[in-house]
Amino acid sequence: MSVTPSVDVVCLGESMVTFVPGSAGRLADVPAFHRSIGGAESNVACTLARTGHSVRWVSRVGADGFGDHLVETIAGSGVDVSAVQRDPHRPTGVYFRTAGERATTLDAAPGRAEVVYYRKGSAASALSPALVQRRDVWAGRVLHLTGITCALSATCKALMRRLTHREPGRPLVSFDVNHRPALWHGADPWLLAELARGCDLVFVGEDEAQAAWGLADADAIRAALPEPATVVVKQGAGGATVFSGGERVHVPAPAVDVVAHVGAGDAFAAGFLSATLRGLPPRDRLRHGHLLAAAALTAPGDLAPPPARAHADALAALDDTAWGRLRLGPGWTDRGEDRDRDEEVVGR
Numbered sequence: 001m002s003v004t005p006s007v008d009v010v011c012l013g014e015s016m017v018t019f020v021p022g023s024a025g026r027l028a029d030v031p032a033f034h035r036s037i038g039g040a041e042s043n044v045a046c047t048l049a050r051t052g053h054s055v056r057w058v059s060r061v062g063a064d065g066f067g068d069h070l071v072e073t074i075a076g077s078g079v080d081v082s083a084v085q086r087d088p089h090r091p092t093g094v095y096f097r098t099a100g101e102r103a104t105t106l107d108a109a110p111g112r113a114e115v116v117y118y119r120k121g122s123a124a125s126a127l128s129p130a131l132v133q134r135r136d137v138w139a140g141r142v143l144h145l146t147g148i149t150c151a152l153s154a155t156c157k158a159l160m161r162r163l164t165h166r167e168p169g170r171p172l173v174s175f176d177v178n179h180r181p182a183l184w185h186g187a188d189p190w191l192l193a194e195l196a197r198g199c200d201l202v203f204v205g206e207d208e209a210q211a212a213w214g215l216a217d218a219d220a221i222r223a224a225l226p227e228p229a230t231v232v233v234k235q236g237a238g239g240a241t242v243f244s245g246g247e248r249v250h251v252p253a254p255a256v257d258v259v260a261h262v263g264a265g266d267a268f269a270a271g272f273l274s275a276t277l278r279g280l281p282p283r284d285r286l287r288h289g290h291l292l293a294a295a296a297l298t299a300p301g302d303l304a305p306p307p308a309r310a311h312a313d314a315l316a317a318l319d320d321t322a323w324g325r326l327r328l329g330p331g332w333t334d335r336g337e338d339r340d341r342d343e344e345v346v347g348r
Contacts, residue, residue, distance in 0.1 A: 003134065003135055003138040003139055003169070005139060005140055005141045005171065006054075006139045006140075007053075007054040007055060007056045007080060007139055007140045007141075008048070008053040008054045008055060008140055008141050008142065008277055009044075009045070009048055009053060009054075009055045009056075009140045009141065009142045009143075009144055009273060009277070010055070010056045010057075010058060010136070010137055010138075010139055010140035010142070010143050010144065010171075011041040011042065011044050011045040011048075011055065011056070011057050011058070011144045011145075012041060012057075012058040012059065012127075012132070012137055012143070012144070012145055012149070012163070013039060013040060013041030013042070013059060013124070013145065013146055013148060013149045014039055014041075014059060014060075014093055014119065014122065014124030014125070014127075014148070014149065014152065015037055015038065015039030015041070015042035015057075015059060015061075015070050015074065015093075015124075016037070016038055016039055016070075016092065016093035016094055016095050016117075016119060016122075017035060017036075017037060017038075017066040017069060017070060017092060017093075017094045017095075018035070018036040018037055018038035018094070018095055018096075018097065019033035019034070019035060019036075019094065019095070019096045019097075020033060020034050020036055020097060020300075021033055021034075021097075021098055022034055024098075025098070026098065026114065027096060027097075027098060027114050027116060030098070033096065035069070037069070037070055037073050037074070037303075038095065038262075038263075039059075040146045040148055040176065040178050040265075040266050041057065041059070041144060041145070041146055041148075041149075042057055042059070042070075042074050042079075043263055043266035043267070043270075043303060044144055044176075044266050044269050044270045044273070045057045045074065045077075045079045045144075046074060046077035046078075046079060046303055047266065047267055047270035047271075047292060047303070047306055048270045048273060048274060049077050049078035049079045050077055050078065050305065050306050051270070051271075051274050051292075051306050051309060052309060053274060053277065054080070055078070055079050055080065055140075056079070056080040056081075056082070056083055056136070056139060056140060057074055057079050057080070057081055057083070057084060058083045058084070058132065058136050058137055059084050059085075059124055059127070060084065060085040060086075060087055060090075060123040060124045060126060060127055060131070061084060061085075061086060061087070061092045061123050061124065062086070062087055062088075062090055062091040062092040062122070062123045063086045063087060063088040064091060064092055066091070066092035066094060067086060067092040067123070070092060071084055077303075083133075083136040085123075085131065086123075087123035087126065090121060090122055090123040090125070090126060091121070091122060091123065092122065092123060093117070093118065093119035093122035093123075093124060093125075094118050094119075095115060095116060095117045095118060095119065096114075096115070096116045096118075097114060097115040097116070097262070098114045098115075115182070117182070119152070122152075124152065124156075125152040125153040125155075125156060126153070126155060127149065127152070127153075127155060127156050127159050128155035128156070128158060128159055129155075129158055129159050129162045132159055137163060138169070138170060138171055140171055141171055141172065141277065142171055142172045142173075142174055142201075142273060142276075142277065143163065143170070143171045143172070143173050143174065144174040144175075144176070144269070144273065145160065145163060145164070145173065145174065145175050145176075145199075146175065146176040146177070146178040147175070147176070147177045147178045147179060147180075147192040147195065147196075148178050148180055148183065150191060150192070150195060151180065151183035151184055151187070152183070157191070160195055161195070164195045164196075164198035164199055165198055166198055172200045172201060173198070173199045173200050173201070174199065174200070174201040174202075174203070174269070174273060175195060175196050175199035175201070175202050175203070175228075176202075176203040176204075176265070176266075176269050177192050177196060177202065177203065177204040177205070177208060177209070177212070178208075178265070179192060179205075179208040179211060179212045181211065184212075189212035189213065190212075190213060192212060192213075193212075193213060193224060193225065196225055196228065197225060197226075197227040197228065198227070199228050200228055200229050200230065201228060201229065201230045201231075201232070201273075201276070202225060202228045202230070202231045202232065203232045203234065203265075203268070203269050203272070204221060204225075204231070204232070204233060204234070205233075205234045205235075205236070205265065206218060206221070206233055206234065206235045206236070207236065209221050209233070218233040218235070218241040218243075221233050222243045222248075229244060229245075230242060230243065230244040231243045231244075232272060232286070232289070234265065234268060236253075237253055238252070238253065239251050239252035239253045239286075239290070240253070240268070240286050240289060240290065242282045242285065242286055244282055245282075247282060249282040249283055249286065251283055251286035251287055251290065252323075252324065253290045253293070253294075254290060254291075254294060254323065254326035254327065254328055255326065255327040255328070256294045256297045256298060256327070256328050256329075257298060257327070257328070257329035257330065258297045258298070259297065259298050259299055259300055259330055260296075260297070260299070260300050261297065262296075263296040263303060263304065264293040264296040264297050265293070266296070267292040267293045267295060267296035267304070267306070268289040268290065268292060268293040269289070270292055270306075271285075271288040271289040271290070271291055271292030271293065271306075271312075272285045272286065272288060272289035274288060274292075275287075275288040275289070275316075280316075284316050284317075287315070287316040287323070288312060288316055291307060291312050291315055291316065291328075292306050292307075292312075294328045294332070295307060295332075295333050298328060298329060298330045298331070298332060298333075299330065304333070305333055306333060307332070307333040308333075311333070
């Protein structure tokens, strides 16, 4: 069975209401919080919609005020939320975090973020093969998933197994490993590799592949994931490497004056997917990933305004020397493409 695509991308997964402290310090010491939203798949959906793509978000939220806030906020970015289900019996998930980079290990190092989830029994944790319709998830040219979903419940795991099963007529399936150690406590994260092998495009950080699977570098990751047509290995400030069509392409990341790390990986995936949908070559796909990640890194919160497409295209087209000189700081996405080339190269 095939479904005629009606949107560019479908993103499936849980989004939660996020509470970010109004001042620095431990969660135990913070007196007040600002409300926001967070969720890897909805972050990708919102960023893609803001860059001009048609996107649908598939999920479940509670029939509560937090669910209203999530649906209204995500729809406000231009995302189709018609396939979002409301559950009158289960709540919308929430989480609290301090400022800083999301921890990638169970014991956060000093200076890293504290993140506390209240998502057990949430509406999205009830996602299952019976509740998700093929016409909704196969409605895009791309179906984007992450490894977070399979860790939420047994029914979510069953759904992810179904969605990553190779069968005729399915769209290109994109999978961001997104290993969250706190969600895998006592479970085997090799399931993430098993799911990744059923996908067409895989994103994975070199650090999370080391933590989850004991794989040391990009080449080892590709050797462990031979089935996907494209594997993108994110290497932090060192850049990223893509394996596709027999090619191995590495692109360094531009220098960035970081405001907050949260959301950068999701923005990178959105940039790479956008360039993929546009048929750009591997180098430019990585560069667009880096640029959208830089937009997230230079703004607070999980979501940041992306640069205008023409501006991003101009930066992605720089020669290697100019790209290597690129430095991006807060406010760089506001610059128009009519600025002087030298200004664009420093990005200030």
